[in-house]
Amino acid sequence: MLNLVRETVVSYxxxxxxxxxxxxxxxxxxxxxxxxxxxxxxxxxxxVGRGTSDDVLYLVIGALVWGFLSVMMREVSDxxxxxxxxxxxxxxxxxxxxxxxxxxxxxxxxxLYGLLRTGLVLAIMPHFFGEYIDLGRANWLxxxxxxxxxxxxxxxxxxxxxxxxxxxxxxxxAATGIIQSLxxxxxxxxxxxxxxxxxxxxxxxxxPATYTLKSIRAAMLENASVASQAGNLxxxxxxxxxxxxxxFWVFHVGEKYAKRVGRLxxxx
Amino acid sequence: xxxxxxxxxxxxxxxxxxxxxxxxxxxxxxxxQRLPQLFKREKETIRAVDNISLEVGIGEIYGILGAxxxxxxxxxxCISTLLLPDAGDIHVFGDDVVKESLKVRQVMxxxxxxxxxxxxxxxxxNLIYAARLYGIxxxxxxxxxxxxxxxxxxxxxRMNEEMENLSRGMQQKVAIARALLTSPMLLxxxxxxxxxxxxxxxxxxTFIEDIRSERNAVIVLTTHDMAEAERLCDRIAxxxxxxxxxxxxxxxxxxxVPSQNGAPATLEEVFIALTGKEIGDEEx
Ligand SMILES: Nc1ncnc2c1ncn2[C@@H]1O[C@H](COP(=O)(O)OP(=O)(O)OP(=O)(O)O)[C@@H](O)[C@H]1O
Ligand SMILES: [Mg+2]
Numbered sequence: 001m002l003n004l005v006r007e008t009v010v011s012y013x014x015x016x017x018x019x020x021x022x023x024x025x026x027x028x029x030x031x032x033x034x035x036x037x038x039x040x041x042x043x044x045x046x047x048v049g050r051g052t053s054d055d056v057l058y059l060v061i062g063a064l065v066w067g068f069l070s071v072m073m074r075e076v077s078d079x080x081x082x083x084x085x086x087x088x089x090x091x092x093x094x095x096x097x098x099x100x101x102x103x104x105x106x107x108x109x110x111x112l113y114g115l116l117r118t119g120l121v122l123a124i125m126p127h128f129f130g131e132y133i134d135l136g137r138a139n140w141l142x143x144x145x146x147x148x149x150x151x152x153x154x155x156x157x158x159x160x161x162x163x164x165x166x167x168x169x170x171x172x173x174a175a176t177g178i179i180q181s182l183x184x185x186x187x188x189x190x191x192x193x194x195x196x197x198x199x200x201x202x203x204x205x206x207x208p209a210t211y212t213l214k215s216i217r218a219a220m221l222e223n224a225s226v227a228s229q230a231g232n233l234x235x236x237x238x239x240x241x242x243x244x245x246x247x248f249w250v251f252h253v254g255e256k257y258a259k260r261v262g263r264l265x266x267x268x
Numbered sequence: 269x270x271x272x273x274x275x276x277x278x279x280x281x282x283x284x285x286x287x288x289x290x291x292x293x294x295x296x297x298x299x300x301q302r303l304p305q306l307f308k309r310e311k312e313t314i315r316a317v318d319n320i321s322l323e324v325g326i327g328e329i330y331g332i333l334g335a336x337x338x339x340x341x342x343x344x345x346c347i348s349t350l351l352l353p354d355a356g357d358i359h360v361f362g363d364d365v366v367k368e369s370l371k372v373r374q375v376m377x378x379x380x381x382x383x384x385x386x387x388x389x390x391x392x393x394n395l396i397y398a399a400r401l402y403g404i405x406x407x408x409x410x411x412x413x414x415x416x417x418x419x420x421x422x423x424x425x426r427m428n429e430e431m432e433n434l435s436r437g438m439q440q441k442v443a444i445a446r447a448l449l450t451s452p453m454l455l456x457x458x459x460x461x462x463x464x465x466x467x468x469x470x471x472x473x474t475f476i477e478d479i480r481s482e483r484n485a486v487i488v489l490t491t492h493d494m495a496e497a498e499r500l501c502d503r504i505a506x507x508x509x510x511x512x513x514x515x516x517x518x519x520x521x522x523x524x525v526p527s528q529n530g531a532p533a534t535l536e537e538v539f540i541a542l543t544g545k546e547i548g549d550e551e552x
Contacts, residue, residue: 006403013400017386017393024388024430087384090350091446095401096374259352262285265345267382 007101014105015112018079022113036067036121041128043190048132054221056132060125061220062189065213068118069154070180075110076103076158077165077176084169087266099255100248103162107155115147135220142219142226146212149236153208156243157183163254167263183209208243211236274359275486276324276347276454281356283317283342283510316342318510319356324503326453329480329487331501333494333539335547339510340490341380344458347488348378360454374402377452381459383443387432391417391442394431395449402450412449417441419478421471437468444472448479455479457489461496469496476500492547494535504535508543 022029043063047055083089092102126133161179165172186193186200187209193201204210215232218224226233258264289310316339324330334340345351347358349369358365360372385394392410399409414424420441431439440460447455457476461469473496479485491497497504498518505515514521518535525533525541539547 010401010403013397016400017389017397020389020393020397021386082386086386087382088386090345090348090380091378091384091398092401093350094348094373094376094378095398096370096403097401098370256352259350262342262345262351264350265341266384 007098010097011101011105011108014079014102015109018075018106018109018113021082033117033120036071036117037124037128039063039067040121040125044125044129044132048129053132053134056129057134057221058217059190060129060133061217062213064118064122064125065209065216066184066189067121068114069183069209071117072107072110072114072154073158073161073176073180074173075113076106077161077173079106079109080162081165081169081173084165084264084266089166090264093255093264099252103159103248103251104155106162107151107158110158111151111154137221137223139219139223139225142224142229143216145226146215146219146229146233146236149233149240150208150212152240153212153236153243156240156245156247157208159244159247159251163251166251166254166258169266183207186210188213206239208236208239211239274323275326275328275361276322276330276488277359278320278322278343278347279356279358281317281320281343281346281353281358282315283339283346283351284354285314285316285342286311287314288312315510317346317353320507320510320512321356322505322512322515324486324488326484326486327480328502329476329489329500331497331504332488332490332507333492333497333504333535333547334490334507335492335543335545338507340507341458342510343507344378344380344456344488344490347454348376348456349373375452376454376456377447377450378456379440379443379447379458379460381462383436383439385431385439385442388430390428390430391434391445392427395427395442395446398446399449404450409449413445416445416448420444420475421468437464440464441468441472444475451483452485454486455488457487459490459492461491461493473500494539494547498535506539506542513542514538 040060040063044056044060047059080089083092122135126135157179161176164175182203186196186204187207188204189209193204193210196204211232215224215229215236218229289312318339320343322330332340332343342351346353347360347365349365349372352366360376363371365372385391386397389397392413395413396406396409399413400406414427417427418424422438422441422445426434426438431442434442440463444460460476461472464472476487476489477500480487489497489500501518503515503517504521505512506521507513514524516524521535521538522533525538527533528537533541536547
């Protein structure tokens with residue numbers, strides 16, 4: 001039986017540990033943060049002087065959501081890569097915790113961390129773009145709910161991404177990058193999905209990022225209410241409810257394989 | 269009952285690893301001549317643990333003595349749920365390690381040769397993280413860790429230093445604290461003193477003796493240090509190429525080898541006589 005209180009307390013261990021690591025690597029964090037700003041700026045500037053202010057915000061939102069997504073997925077798979085390098089994965093796997101607690105703990109950290117970083121970048125954007133970016137008409141409630149609901153799906157994808165570094169700490173991360181690029185391609189991050197070749201479009205229908213972007217753009221550009229996004233959010237919820245068990249199952253299969261062939265060991 | 273409740277029961281455990289074979293070539297082939305090999309790789313199987321059975325009771329220290337590559341760590345990993353055995357079964361206090369791994373993991377902990385930690389975090393941070401996974405609060409963890417580390421001769425004030433600054437011996441002491449602060453009933457010590465200086469080695473050995481007398485734990489210790497095995501272990505198994513080739517108390521093992529010119533054999537002589545090699549030799 002899953003003792004919910006105990007498992008919640010335990011998943012905090014992962015959040016605390018990862019924030020401790022962030023503290024230790026603070027100068028690197030500042031570097032990465034600057035990169036996020038530069039990235040959002042570069043993308044947004046494409047439209048400055050060429051389109052309306054909505055067009056600029058459209059691209060900046062794309063850059064931010066994409067940034068959030070990739071940071072989140074990278075953190076989940078980094079957590080595993082790191083443990084594989086240090087060899088602590090054997091100790092984490094030996095601990096009397098459900099794997100779901102372990103992974104959800106890592107994912108929760110990733111979401112918190114991703115939100116923090118993306119939020120900071122978003123807060124800085126108006127200083128760079130001036131009148132081009134107007135956050136005054138944003139519907140923050142819709143935006144918040146969209147982020148919360150979509151996090152479920154991203155946890156599911158994170159779980160799947162985490163199996164690559166589990167099997168190979170050296171090469172696994174690149175594989176995670178491939179999933180990210182695929183999402184980037186099909187989810188309409190910088191363009192409408194209608195411009196995709198027809199045969200690719202079905203992929204965009206199952207990508208949670210597609211719906212996330214739609215609702216966040218509606219919230220930020222059109223002050224859309226939660227009710228107006230209900231259909232979209234429901235789809236997002238369904239994808240999340242499907243993806244979490246699938247992701248968990250994929251990880252479970254990977255873990256079993258690793259324990260059968262002896263992939264967890266680094267030394268000794 | 270089918271499995272009488274012993275501390276640890278291992279029955280007929282076998283573990284194979286598969287790896288790609290490196291075929292040797294007499295001449296220096298050109299790059300393109302070697303290309304086909306990239307695609308047809310032969311697999312070879314290594315039987316790291318071969319049909320091993322053992323039983324360890326509560327309050328007992330069971331030693332596994334073997335050369336490098338003889339299969340000690342593989343056996344320990346099978347017990348600690350990190351590897352799935354290919355055959356045989358393992359029970360810890362009556363629970364199957366594969367079928368009831370969660371229950372088993374609660375009562376077990378392990379120290380390995382390599383003290384695996386987040387090197388940029390402090391010992392305290394590493395230990396609190398590890399303890400939380402066992403449902404132990406940060407305060408309790410810190411208190412227990414401090415007590416254990418002080419007994420091991422580790423200055424508690426260094427607990428807040430990043431672990432990469434600590435010497436290997438100190439890191440190993442932190443690893444021992446990590447295992448013990450969860451109060452395990454089954455303690456797996458995989459070469460806990462390898463690579464430590466004589467003083468640290470003694471600190472650790474004395475501590476292991478203390479644990480035996482203080483707690484009713486089951487302890488399995490692997491080593492290739494004869495003196496350590498003699499000093500700490502109630503019973504010793506000698507492992508060679510994944511097989512147990514002898515098992516018993518030091519006395520029983522020594523009795524297996526005829527004494528030379530009157531003096532009883534040493535454990536080292538027993539090891540050489542039974543395995544046909546020095547402990548430093550590696551398995552091929
Ligand atoms: N995860 C693994 N994958 C492939 N082969 C492995 C793995 N673990 C161990 N082996 C092989 O199994 C054999 C036994 O290794 P093991 O690590 O159990 O020996 P050991 O007795 O612990 O040696 P040491 O004293 O050096 O620690 C070796 O041939 C080793 O190469
Ligand atoms: Mg070993």
